[in-house]
Amino acid sequence: MSNPLSDMDKPDVIFCIGTNMTECHPVAATRIKKALKRGAKMIVADPRKIQLAEMADVYLPIRVGSDVALLLAMAHVIVRDDLHDHAFIEERTLDADQFLEHLSEFTPEWASTITEVPAADIEKAAKLYGAGDKGAIYYTLGITEHICGVDNVQSLCNLALLTGNLGREGTGINPMRGQNNIQGAGDVGAIPSNYPGFQKVDDPESKAKFEALYGREMDGERGITKVKALNLCGSEIFAMLIDGENTVVSDPDRKHCEHALSSLDHLVVIDIFLTETAQMADVVFPASAFAETDGVCTNTERRVQRLRQAVPPPGEAKPDWWIICQLAKRLGFEGFEYESAKDIFNELCSISPIYTGLDWDRIDKSEYQWPAPEEGHPGTPILHENEFTNGRGLFKLVRYRDPAETISEAFPVWLTTGRRLQAYHTRTQTGRSAGIDYLLSEESLEIHPEDVDAWGLQDREFCRLSSARGSVEVRVRATNRSPRGTVFTSFSFNDVPVNILTGSGYDPITDTAELKVCPVRVEALDKSESDAAG
Amino acid sequence: MSSNGIQHQLILDGEEVNFSAGETLYEIAERHRKEIPTLCYDPRLEPFGACRLCVVELEGARNPVASCTTKATAGMVVKTQSEPVEKYRKTLLEMVVSENREVEVDPLRGYASQELGKLTDRYQARTGRFKGAQSGQLHATDDNPFIFRDYDLCISCNRCVRVCAEQEGDHAIAAMGRGFHKQITTEFNGLLKDSSCTFCGQCVQTCPTGALADKKALRAAELPEPLQKTRSVCPYCGVGCSVDLLSKGEKLVGIHPAMDGPANEGALCVKGQFAFDFVQHTDRLSMPMVRGDDGELHETDWDTALDRAADGFAKTLKKHGRHSIYGIASGRTPSEANYTMQQFIRRGYGTHYIDNCSRA
Numbered sequence A: 001m002s003n004p005l006s007d008m009d010k011p012d013v014i015f016c017i018g019t020n021m022t023e024c025h026p027v028a029a030t031r032i033k034k035a036l037k038r039g040a041k042m043i044v045a046d047p048r049k050i051q052l053a054e055m056a057d058v059y060l061p062i063r064v065g066s067d068v069a070l071l072l073a074m075a076h077v078i079v080r081d082d083l084h085d086h087a088f089i090e091e092r093t094l095d096a097d098q099f100l101e102h103l104s105e106f107t108p109e110w111a112s113t114i115t116e117v118p119a120a121d122i123e124k125a126a127k128l129y130g131a132g133d134k135g136a137i138y139y140t141l142g143i144t145e146h147i148c149g150v151d152n153v154q155s156l157c158n159l160a161l162l163t164g165n166l167g168r169e170g171t172g173i174n175p176m177r178g179q180n181n182i183q184g185a186g187d188v189g190a191i192p193s194n195y196p197g198f199q200k201v202d203d204p205e206s207k208a209k210f211e212a213l214y215g216r217e218m219d220g221e222r223g224i225t226k227v228k229a230l231n232l233c234g235s236e237i238f239a240m241l242i243d244g245e246n247t248v249v250s251d252p253d254r255k256h257c258e259h260a261l262s263s264l265d266h267l268v269v270i271d272i273f274l275t276e277t278a279q280m281a282d283v284v285f286p287a288s289a290f291a292e293t294d295g296v297c298t299n300t301e302r303r304v305q306r307l308r309q310a311v312p313p314p315g316e317a318k319p320d321w322w323i324i325c326q327l328a329k330r331l332g333f334e335g336f337e338y339e340s341a342k343d344i345f346n347e348l349c350s351i352s353p354i355y356t357g358l359d360w361d362r363i364d365k366s367e368y369q370w371p372a373p374e375e376g377h378p379g380t381p382i383l384h385e386n387e388f389t390n391g392r393g394l395f396k397l398v399r400y401r402d403p404a405e406t407i408s409e410a411f412p413v414w415l416t417t418g419r420r421l422q423a424y425h426t427r428t429q430t431g432r433s434a435g436i437d438y439l440l441s442e443e444s445l446e447i448h449p450e451d452v453d454a455w456g457l458q459d460r461e462f463c464r465l466s467s468a469r470g471s472v473e474v475r476v477r478a479t480n481r482s483p484r485g486t487v488f489t490s491f492s493f494n495d496v497p498v499n500i501l502t503g504s505g506y507d508p509i510t511d512t513a514e515l516k517v518c519p520v521r522v523e524a525l526d527k528s529e530s531d532a533a534g
Numbered sequence B: 001m002s003s004n005g006i007q008h009q010l011i012l013d014g015e016e017v018n019f020s021a022g023e024t025l026y027e028i029a030e031r032h033r034k035e036i037p038t039l040c041y042d043p044r045l046e047p048f049g050a051c052r053l054c055v056v057e058l059e060g061a062r063n064p065v066a067s068c069t070t071k072a073t074a075g076m077v078v079k080t081q082s083e084p085v086e087k088y089r090k091t092l093l094e095m096v097v098s099e100n101r102e103v104e105v106d107p108l109r110g111y112a113s114q115e116l117g118k119l120t121d122r123y124q125a126r127t128g129r130f131k132g133a134q135s136g137q138l139h140a141t142d143d144n145p146f147i148f149r150d151y152d153l154c155i156s157c158n159r160c161v162r163v164c165a166e167q168e169g170d171h172a173i174a175a176m177g178r179g180f181h182k183q184i185t186t187e188f189n190g191l192l193k194d195s196s197c198t199f200c201g202q203c204v205q206t207c208p209t210g211a212l213a214d215k216k217a218l219r220a221a222e223l224p225e226p227l228q229k230t231r232s233v234c235p236y237c238g239v240g241c242s243v244d245l246l247s248k249g250e251k252l253v254g255i256h257p258a259m260d261g262p263a264n265e266g267a268l269c270v271k272g273q274f275a276f277d278f279v280q281h282t283d284r285l286s287m288p289m290v291r292g293d294d295g296e297l298h299e300t301d302w303d304t305a306l307d308r309a310a311d312g313f314a315k316t317l318k319k320h321g322r323h324s325i326y327g328i329a330s331g332r333t334p335s336e337a338n339y340t341m342q343q344f345i346r347r348g349y350g351t352h353y354i355d356n357c358s359r360a
């Protein structure tokens, strides 16, 4: 997030797109509710009539995967009606003219044909966001899990740059991250493009720095993404070390994943449960869990916080770092002589520019949001206050593209996937916590009641859901949350492995899977099948 | 400091103190470490002024005033601990206590559950009139696994109703009836499950008497070890709510929201509040495992497993080279795990064949 969570009750205009915040980030959503009570206005764009939509002043039920069209048209209206922030554009951005010109063809009428939202509503949303003094954008995977995920994010940046909604309290572009340390994983370099602290692997200076540090030669080009690595299993990739990730259930296109992992010569998994992925491993190491480990994690607002141990891990389970270090030492790797999580974190701070001003003791009270680039720096709650990372803000000339697969005669319905409040990810954790089943015991497919009738289905009965990759059986739930022609389910229940269906395409830049869009067919089961399913 | 920054003065227990416009007498007194008792007050909520325990003497006013709802004005002369107000507070407490089945409740019931008991001790307000432990009228038909509704202990402070409406924005519960017959209930007096309740537990944690209680934590009521609190962070979403882990001996027994957690300021959702049993679940892996010749995974010791794991990587490196080995880190493990993972790949193989699950 460019702005802190505590800012969320400060905007005049809130724009939520592709985020089901009341279910996925409930505590953050309570702040939005406060902002609304204070009189803030809210625009919500989401294919499904989620709870946020019901609280919105303008609700845009866009077709799945049509975000770029909507955002281009909103920018068009803002410029057409002269609601853009001339001073900000002049002082803080580059090459705006080209962008302003680029926008001229993307009228709300044009966008309406793609998004299936009335042009008048797009106008309303644009004017609301454009006229606000403090406009804040919030988004989640509904923006990134598309083949055009990068385009979506850039379109949001364009809007914020155009209206000067960056670098001030109650504004910003704010992705809400889905896992408690997903921000940290990127911060510390567990990505193919960056060393710890976002030092680019293809930057000669970083390369030299780490070659000196590691005493070895380093590749000067980026590594491959996990998606590519899975594609190359058995042909170029032959061994994997997986820590705490249930790839088989959480990644798209399950059959492909299973096939990939089974074609490895060597698979080592570190986890707290014998997950579907661990079951495929040659060696499984037991890790300590939440409440059993000391460590650090970074939340969605870049706040660096300590995790602390309260109880001992079961049996001989050990902290992940300890296991990895032991393995490294047996392989003769140098530099793994840590005694504690503290040692590791302090080393991270010493080589990572965004963490330079931090150390284990300093973050004891969770006060810091990175970057803290030097000793004594108070941290940075709001990014881009005076300047962008690369100096001036750049507009990107984005164009709308269709999703990788679009609905057809064979697969005439849009499927979109997500999370639910009571279940988390692949339920290895919530599924094992007493009482959670009371609230959510099984998966269901949310279908508009009229579609339930039109497609010959029965509410609460099982149906078959098929895509070009496979099919699953799932219980029907008739609900107005789903618009006509679009159905929804989560990916949390292993007995409804929705990732058999998904995986139609990937963003060409980030390799993020298009989990939010998948053309499917929904059919009733015949009598004998439904007895078996029930 | 108020936004206009202008400071005013009043006399607090004989001392001149500054305040800014909009501050209540309670807030000013708190700042000066006066220990004014409260029951219906929660600093996160709009003051309510129902219990009147926070009364103070105000010169010129005929009766003591509730400090939590009274805004300060310049020149006021306020006494927070005078004999008449202390007496008044004691009487009030005695009335409250006489209504309740018990005042000493298990701290596992909730974050604020000890408030009434502590005040009762401080004012020696046990009347001997209360009926002692009895089963009480629980909302026995509410079979929800999280929240125990023990309305015998309810003192109608409305903190639960207010936290739900003001903090959660959910309006799942309401106060019904008036005076002694007042009851906290859900919409239509039904089950919480059928209301708009999301089981965030906020009402439980603000209840000053334990009338709303944490059913999951109470499972550990009989454990003899002392209750420990350890500050940590919720293991679920990226909001990063601060929590206090409750443990007894080696058992994790519950979660409290951290009122001073910067990301959540005392709030949690159902996952962070109640979904912690996975930690000590019997399915947890407790020993390393290696795949045997029979194709199955078998438990073994660390040495054997580490050797086997290392051997596989060494062989792969020899046969297929540096770019045949890949590491996948997680968004749910601590940064130290991710850091050592990327270092394993980078330092070990000189490649950047490392990623995490953010793409899925």
Ligand code: SF4
Pocket (backbone or CB within 6 Å): B160, B163, B164, B168, B170, B171, B172, B173, B192, B196, B197, B198, B199, B200, B201, B202, B203, B204
């Ligand atoms: S658990 Fe949360 S939503 Fe339910 S009644 Fe209590 S405060 Fe309201």
Ligand code: SF4
Pocket (backbone or CB within 6 Å): A025, A026, A027, A028, B234, B235, B236, B237, B238, B239, B240, B241, B264, B267, B268, B269, B270, B271, B272, B273
């Ligand atoms: S308590 Fe809920 S909102 Fe807070 S971090 Fe945990 S999962 Fe997220």
Ligand code: FES
Pocket (backbone or CB within 6 Å): B037, B038, B039, B040, B041, B048, B049, B050, B051, B052, B053, B054, B055, B066, B067, B068, B069
């Ligand atoms: S605390 Fe002031 S009236 Fe209850």
